[in-house]
Amino acid sequence: MDRLSVMRAFCRIVERESFARAAEDLGVSPALLSREVKLLEDSLGCTLLSRTTRSMSLTGHGRLYYSEAQRVLAEIAALEDSVRAGAATPRGPLRINVPHSFGTTALSPLLPRFMAEFPEIALDLSFEDRVVDMIEGGYDLSIRIRPWLPDSNLTARAIAPVRQRLYASPAYLERHGTPETPDDLTGHAQISFQLSEDADSWTLTGPEGAARVPLRPKLRLGSSLVLRDLLIAGQGIGSLPDFIADAPEAEGLLQCVLPGHELARRHVYAVTANRLGADAKTLAFVEFLRAALRRE
Template sequence: MDKLSVMNAFCRIVDRGSFARAAEDLGVSAALLSREVKLLENSLGCTLLTRTTRSMSLTDQGRLFYDAAQDILGAVDRIESRLQAQSGLVRGHLRINAPNSFGQFVLSRMLPDFLKQHPDLKVTLSLDDQVVDMIEGGFDLSLRIRAELPDSALRARRIGDVRQRVFAAPAYLDRAGAPSTPEDLQQHETIGFLLADHLAVWQLNGPEGSHIVNLAPKVRVGSSVVLRDLLIAGHGIGTLPDFISAEAEARGDLVRVLPQHELPRRHVYAVTASQLGADAKVSAFLDHLRAAL
């Protein structure tokens, strides 16, 4: 029995809460994992997991084994990562979760070169605008764009900034006129982003201070890309992060509204369940992403 492999499989089963999900992550069958855990329990002379058709839970001995296995695997990972980093070798399977639009506009452009630099690395990129449970999802790294992150057991590092500004198409402004003050926005058609904390209340910071503007968006969408396209089509005024607005603004498809004002700056956070930089593949990816940003 390869005890390190069995430890790793056992911890993955516990973290994922399922033999099937752990098997998918590890690229083996659930039946094989079940046999491995049974052999492990037989060798230890105790039951580690209690299983029914609907649930699975750790016994007291299982919790003791899981905690010890996590410490051992963590120590092995740190040693391997340190040696790989020194040799410039990055390998393994990197699982990343990121917001949809950030994946489309930023990650998709930096990934080809990153993969070319690290041919031995396997990457899974999951795009989801909802905040996911990293541990349950089996992710090594989650990228989140927020004004700030709530306290949690996870570790986070700010790796970039995002500016959020107000935009409209020239055709819309020709038809409806351009607002000259933040309060003028209340007389205009606006488009809201369903997943934002500023769906109908925009805080606009400018030279004369901060303005809180209450709006009633006629259209509300759950995709920043759809919002951008609606703005380009002349359906109103809305806010966009700079990594989405930059190209449309450069082409003249969108123009800044109230150019001296913008929403509070957001930040790009790299979130992991372990110490950032301890894993060579995570560290290599973040170095590449920082350069891209």
């Protein structure tokens, strides 16, 4: 027996003073309502309605049950209205998991603007390069940067492309020479990212098509920011996404290697646990980030 459904049906019977009229309102048969009220009375161990062929009236227990049922249903309605309002208005706590490198280089400068636009959202940001279980971690949203995402029960929205290319410092290239083809990379000091989808090779796409370069790195790192710093320090050649490489390249600290070639293009994905998880505050953040990255 669905207690809440039966409670609503009982109140409708009392208000309409008729099983038939209540059944018509609810789109069920009078016999079904009669059976449900009997089950309710049996479960409570008392009679709620006195019924004859001509009339129906509440017993003392029935008046108490009706009064309290009205209160309970009103509280449930108020709760549902409150949740709907919260889902429709960008407010409340928002827990987000973000890759450390993306969070510190691309997201951090945008946070003051977001907080000014949405003052009723309380951000709780976690920075972690490894993919986390967002449901177990209690996150509303996870930002992931991948060429693609595997099928899962999660809902992913691609919000911005990410270009991935090879870089080295001008000093390194002056000492060791500038590679002219992907094959030339095998003779250079290589620095790789541990968390890459393919940490053992670089697959470069250029005018001649795709070329796979096996990696024998002198360093394997779990941080793109440390990788950037070592490249700037002239320790070798490595791959970086544009949101990390653009600033040092503009300052002349890094130089793109094989500028006509790119690694697999990635995307910034906004991932939620399910479709219903994308409430107003979550969608506000996703759309803000999409618009901001488009402008940047």
